Amino acid sequence: MMLARPAAASIATDVYQQLRDKILSHEARPGDRLIEDDICAQLSAGRTPVREALLRLQGEGLVSRHRGWMVGNGAPLAFRSIFEGRMAIEGYATRLAAERATPEDLAYLRDLLVQMDAAESVSRSEVSRLNRLFHRRLVALSDNTYFVEQHERTQFHYWSLRLPVIFAQDQLAHSNVQHADILHALEQRNGDLAEQLTRKHIATTMRIVADALEER
Known part of the structure; x- marks a missing residue:
């Protein structure tokens, strides 16, 4: 029993992350039903880790139970x-990644x-997934676990905006x-420029979201 617990916990974490990614990318949209049996079959996982993952997502406000x-x-x-916060x-x-x-x-x-760059030939959800991977990796390359944890929280909050931004x-x-x-700034090992460009990039996205809010 003692040896089985870490394996079960690992499966639950994997299920949680896969479901969370689907929600954050809007592959699973607000109001979509999450059937436990379907999740078990799709992710080759047992009921217990699936339920643990769903409860964890419920605690974050990403899923509800009714x-x-x-x-x-x-x-x-x-x-x-x-x-x-993202900036x-x-x-x-x-800067540290540089x-x-x-x-x-x-x-x-x-x-x-x-x-x-092949955005026209892939789905919007795939573009969103690649974008999240890029930004997550940037933060991970800082080799600072606190930054990684806090950055993940900003991703959760961005999801919570529920904005119709296309x-x-x-x-x-x-x-x-x-x-x-x-990336070019990183390759040049120019931390000042990398930080400046990243802040500018996030500010650009913020303006797009602000415009979408004003149109609501």
Whole structure:
């Protein structure tokens, strides 16, 4: 029994992360039903880890339970505070990444950019997933677990905004140019520029969200 617990906990964590990613990318949308049997089959997991994962997501407000599980609707939050938090955390994390990233790390980011450049041939949910991977990796390369934890919280809060924001094709293209500029600064080991460009990139996204809010 003592040996089985870590394995069970690991499965529950994996199920939690996969479900969370689906919700954050809007692959699973507000109001969508989450059937335990279906999740068990899709993720090859038992009922116990699936239930543990759902309870954890419920604690974060990402799912609710009313005659079964469903993706929660989330209440709008103060978006400026969220983006300001991202600027502070991700900006400085990227500065550190310029010092600490390995050539292999930079090659991984470059590969993500190549995939995002093919935005017209992939779904919006896939573009969103790649974008999250890029930003998560930037923060992870700071080698600072506190930054990683706090950055993850800003991603949760951004999901909670529940804004009907659809990025236009030109906005996606501009975002990819900004990503490329950030990566170039990392490759040049220019921490000042990397932080400056990251803050500018997040400010650009904040303006798009602000415009969407004004149109509601």
